[in-house]
Amino acid sequence: MNLDNPNQETRLVVSCPPVMHPPRDGFRLAGCYGTWISVPAHTKIEDLSRYFIVRPFGAPPPESRVEPKTLTVAGSRGGTYTVRLRENGQTTCTCPGFGYRRTCKHLTLLSA
């Protein structure tokens, strides 16, 4: 263990470049998102690499990907229909109207 440089052992892993709050009472908060620590007020932004390791999350998902959604809606004549938003952005509904027209009023519920 390297005792000359204790910070080496306690660096926090963060997923974005850390930022700092203005100094208060000789200390200032540094970090990002939910990870914050107190650092001496004279700490500079370039010193933060002593406290943090920036390790971005895996590549963001492709923009075309849509969070799939499924809704069950009550039909006007009883029964229920299932409205679906698929990963590829396609929307479907099990109501008869969608069967004829490939669109229906229920699809708008998905974007509501």
Ligand SMILES: [Zn+2]
């Ligand atoms: Zn429908």
